[in-house]
Amino acid sequence: MIGLVLAAGAGRRLRPYTDTLPKALVPVGSRDDESTTVLDLTLGNFAEVGLTEVAVVVGYRKEAVHERQAALESRYGVKLTLIDNDRAEEWNNAYSLWCARDVLAEGVILANGDTVHPVSVERSLLAARGGDRRIILALDTVKELADEEMKVITEPGRGVRRITKLMDPSEATGEYIGVTLIEGSAAADLADALRTTFERDPDLYYEDGYQELVNRGVTIDTTPIGDVPWVEIDNHDDLARGRGIACLY
Template identity: 60%
Template structure:
């Protein structure tokens, strides 16, 4: 299994920090960036080969790559998303499809969280279990912006969307998921159908397409977890507090 970080986004709401670097390289604890935390978490659960999908300002990550490898004890392979600024992250994940065949622990490059999230997903793997596991916060109060998760009577994914009324959601997907090797080809097909339908769709819409095709996706409740998705300056201020405790 590999680590996989989606770090192609521009993070326009974080300017001027992102004028010349991608969102994943915004510092959240001294010189520690969001990408540092992603790599640290993946290394903490024994994943030493990490694929990073880059796009906007990718040269900044390319330059730092040797330093990041040495700092976190990982080998980093870069995959370029040539449409990072005109297509959403369903396309970003699809660009890494050839790297899913050994399984992947996927982390959004804008999420600050502790390694217990990765540990929890790995602990829920089962040979006869679902092919995709999603880390889900069931304690946070939900509003319009969150990626909300609905489950069926057996605990499998029924719906994942920002458009769901909060009262109908079981929790929020926090941007970390485990993709088993058996999911590689069918998930790639679902992602392709998703971004071809609408370039603005998220990879979570690809998970919905995957589930709608009869494949099993299980959201995994995390329990109380301190984390933040960094979209704007308010999030960044909170991330700096969270990072000190990760």
Template identity: 65%
Template sequence: MLGMVLAAGAGRRLRPYTDTLPKALVPVDGETTIMDISLRNLAAADLRDVVVIVGYQAQAVHERKAELERRHGVKLTLVHNDKAEEWNNAYSLWCARDYFDQGVLLVNGDTVHPVSVEHTLLSAPATSDILLAVDAVKKLADEEMKVTLDGDGHLKLITKLMDPADAAGEYIGATLIRPGIGERLADALQATFERDPQLYYEDGYQELVARGEKIAVAPIGEVPWVEVDNHDDLAKAREIACRY
């Protein structure tokens, strides 16, 4: 199984940091970046072969590749998204489709969370080919990627466009993708970005559900984490990252 970090986004709301860096390389604890935390977590979960999807300011990741490998004891394979500044991340994840069949633990490159999330996903029973890490504790608002579940506890709906009161929790940007789903996931992602290139990869998960696939969820418990979209989020990340 591989680790995978989705790190192609521009993060324009984090300027001036992201004038010259992708969002994943913004520091959150001294010189420690969001990507450092992602790679540290994956290595701690014994996932040392890591695919990193790059796009915006990709050269900054290339320049740090050797140092990141040395620091975290990982081997990085960089996959380039040629439309990172034009299209949303359904296409970005699709760019790494050739690796899905090896099994992947995917983490968003703008999420700061403890390694317990990786352990929760990897230790869960294999009841479906895709398993989503979900925060069922946090009070939700409009911006979050929210989920609802069917009567069997599988994913029914995943979208930001939902009344928070109707949601069962928030998808936190970490997914276990088992090898058997690779080709079907790639096809669902392609159908998603071909329908609208501004859609999210989570819309690809919704496409799978519409096709009859079962996607399970794994509650992460009450853990400190944050998706870093803006400067307020960055301040929270800096508050919690030093605790890991």
């Protein structure tokens, strides 16, 4: 199993940082620490659970990731493979994850490049492996939800029934935090669902690809992450929260 990070996004709401950097390289350390980024934290998590190879999907300002590749490999003891998303500034992340379809066959822990989270999330996903579970989503069942969150409805014995931002928060079981364990046996099915999704509408999310799988009868499981601090960084308020959380790890 390897790590996989989606780091192709522009993150325009985080300007001026993202005038020159992809969202995954926006600093989340203290104000005098410009070296710790979301990508750093994620690679640190992967290394801590024993992953030594990581694929990173790059696109917007990809040269910044290339420039840091050797330093990141040295710092975290991992080998990085950079995968180019040639439509990162035009299409949404269903296509971005599809660009990594070849590495999915190795089995991956996927992390969004804008999610600050503790290594306990990866540990929870690994502990949930086994049986016929092929795709496992990390789910926050504690947080009070609003309209913007990627909400999930689950059903005992059937797994995910619905995953979308477009639902009444009161109906949701919890929020998908942007971290998934994908077994290699699910790679072909997921790649096909992602292709169907972005061909239908290139603005769709990879979570819409997960919904496509559910609609096809594929079981997607979840595991709760517990009451742990995490944040998806979309704007400057999120960034401030992310810096407060990052210093706890």
